[in-house]
Amino acid sequence: MAEQLRAVKGMNDIFPPGVLQSVRAEKMPDSALWQWFESTVRSVLNRYGYQNLLTPIVEPTALFVRGLGEVTDIVEKEMYSFVDSMNGDRLTLRPEATAGIVRAMIEHNALYNGPLRLWTMGPMFRHERPQKGRYRQFHQLDVEALGFAGPDVDAEMILMGRTLWRELGLVEGRDVRLELNSLGQADERHAHRDALVSYFEQHAEALDADSKRRLHSNPLRILDTKNPAMQSLVEAAPKLMDFLGEASLAHFGAVRAALDAVGLAYRVNPRLVRGMDYYNLTVFEWVTDQLGSQGTVCGGGRYDGLIEQLGGKPAPAVGFGLGIERLLLLIDALGIPVPSAAPVxxxxxxxxxxxxxxxxxxxxxxxxxxxxxxxxxxxxxxxxxxxxxxxxxxxxxxxxxxxxxxxxxxxxxxxxxxxxxxxxxxxxxxxxxxxxxxx
Missing domain, CATH: 3.40.50.800 (Anticodon-binding domain)
Known part of the structure; x- marks a missing residue:
């Protein structure tokens, strides 16, 4: 008898409601919930003037190495990369969407006629340990505003997230909370980096293996450690905000002023750094306490240097990514009623x-x-x-x-x-x- 074929570990089947009667170790949100989420997303993004863009699932490996950074966890450990047997090209299943969108902008000179507001939605791939809300094939909503330099669009991005939560029945401040930071510009981060390296070298005996490995390659990521034994050390480390110049502080102040004006509560988190190397100035995350250790449901920020870094003409940009499985698990955990997909x-x-x-x-x-x-x-x-x-x-x-x-x-x-x-x-x-x- 032939061996039973199963889905790849960490890649899930999503069924209509009521189809599966057996109890599984983890129940994935059913496809009716997905359809409702997708239709809600399209409605919200249309109201904000964002247009849909579709990019390939497979991209050149060099795109992510150059775009995300060689020493990021994604590039070092998590990408599904392979050599094309037909022509020897090195290819990768996309681990995130932003780099592919930027590649499309450069390749087709899409910003020639002015800035664009775009979004895409689809599967991404990372080889990591599967756990609740975190899978090897996962789905992401990605929203990008390309060619806009001002803090007004940063604030618009964040407010769009709030609108989406409300449409989905989530309450900001209770079900999801906003955390905010500024990473400043490259020279400011470089000065902060030098201070971090010096500080952590003085406390090398307290660093775990991951932090020691990152100390000289990417010390900013040490601030994002989840190791409880290192929290007090991290809290006392030099803060990037103390290294920001007048322009960076003014940009961050304008974002905060806009959010204050509409009454959106947030917490300035000086340890919020995000996982990609390309971010600058505003970064933000929407977090929850309802999903255990997987607390971030949406995150993003400004990445003004990425388009030039990947070979295009310099242009500012800001965006965010949202993990769909994680968000749907949150909606399910909170018992939020979802419109029925039943026939009339x-x-x-x-x-x-x-x-x-x-x-x-x-x-x-x-x-x-x-x-x-x-x-x-x-x-x-x-x-x-x-x-x-x-x-x-x-x-x-x-x-x-x-x-x-x-x-x-x-x-x-x-x-x-x-x-x-x-x-x-x-x-x-x-x-x-x-x-x-x-x-």
């Missing part, structure tokens, strides 16, 4: 002879905007009504031989046992479709 109508079809007229009627209903699921495969009335009830539909349409012969169909309310069964004219389906939608 389930069509009960007692005999094959009525199928042609059934299809004519159902197509008319669908054209009028009514979602309809037709029973298929035969079965007695009892079994069909059982499936109708399980579908979550509000109504059953019963296409009995006698009713169809009279040019009628029977309508039964599945959610109100006291509602009387009624007969409706088949020829006027488009007319009574509105009643089904508005009930």
């Amino acid at each position: 109508v389930y069509a009960v079809v007692p005999s094959p002879g009525v199928v042609p007229q059934t299809l004519v009627t159902l197509e008319a209903l669908r054209a009028a905007g009514v979602s309809v699921q037709m029973h298929a495969g035969g079965g007695n009335m009892k079994s069909q009504f059982k499936r109708a009830d399980a579908s979550g539909a509000r109504y059953a349409l019963i296409f009995g031989d006698v009713e169809v012969a009279r040019g009628e169909v029977a309508l039964k309310n599945l959610r109100d046992a006291n509602a009387p069964q009624r007969s409706l004219p088949l020829a006027a389906a488009a007319t009574w479709a509105a009643e089904l939608l508005n009930a």
Whole structure:
């Protein structure tokens, strides 16, 4: 017997609601929740004037090495990279979306006619230890504003996140909280880096293995350590804010002033550094206490040097990424009600002879905007009504031989046992479709 094939570890199947009856070690959010999230995202981003961009899942490995930094955890440990057997090219499954978007801007000279507001959504890949809300194939919403230099767009990005939380039923300050920082400019970070190296060298005996490895290659990442034994050491380390010049402080002050003006609460977190090397000035994260150690659900910031770093003409940019699985787990954990994906109508079809007229009627209903699921495969009335009830539909349409012969169909309310069964004219389906939608 052939070995049973299974999904790759850390890469998950996402089913419609009610399909899986067995209890799994971890329940993934069902596809109805995903669809609701995606439609909400499209609505919010459209209101802010952001347009959808699609980029390839596979990119040249050099794009991420140059864009993310050779000494980042993603490049060093987590990328799915391979050599193309056809031509020897070194390729990588995208571990994040920003570098690919910037590559597309440069390759197609897309900023020639002015700044752009863009978003994309899709799968990303990182080879890390799978855990709740963190997978090897995960999905990300990525939003970017390219060609805008001012703090006004930084603030707009953050406020867009707040709008999205509200649309999804999350409460900022309770379910998710905003943390904010400024990384300044390259020369300011360099001075801070030198101070960090000197400080940590003086306390080398207290550093863990990861921190010792990063000490001279990327000391800023030591500030992001999750090691409890190092927290007091990190808290006493030199703070980047003390090295920022007048322009950087003014930019950060303007972002804060805009958020203050609209009443959005936040915490300035001087240890917030983000995981990519390309960030400068504003960085931010939306965090939660509801998902254990995986507290960040959305993060981003400004990356004014990345476009030039990847070979394009210098242009400012700011953006954020949102882990979809992690956010959906948060929504599920909080018990936030989600609109039903159930059909409005389930069509009960007692005999094959009525199928042609059934299809004519159902197509008319669908054209009028009514979602309809037709029973298929035969079965007695009892079994069909059982499936109708399980579908979550509000109504059953019963296409009995006698009713169809009279040019009628029977309508039964599945959610109100006291509602009387009624007969409706088949020829006027488009007319009574509105009643089904508005009930």
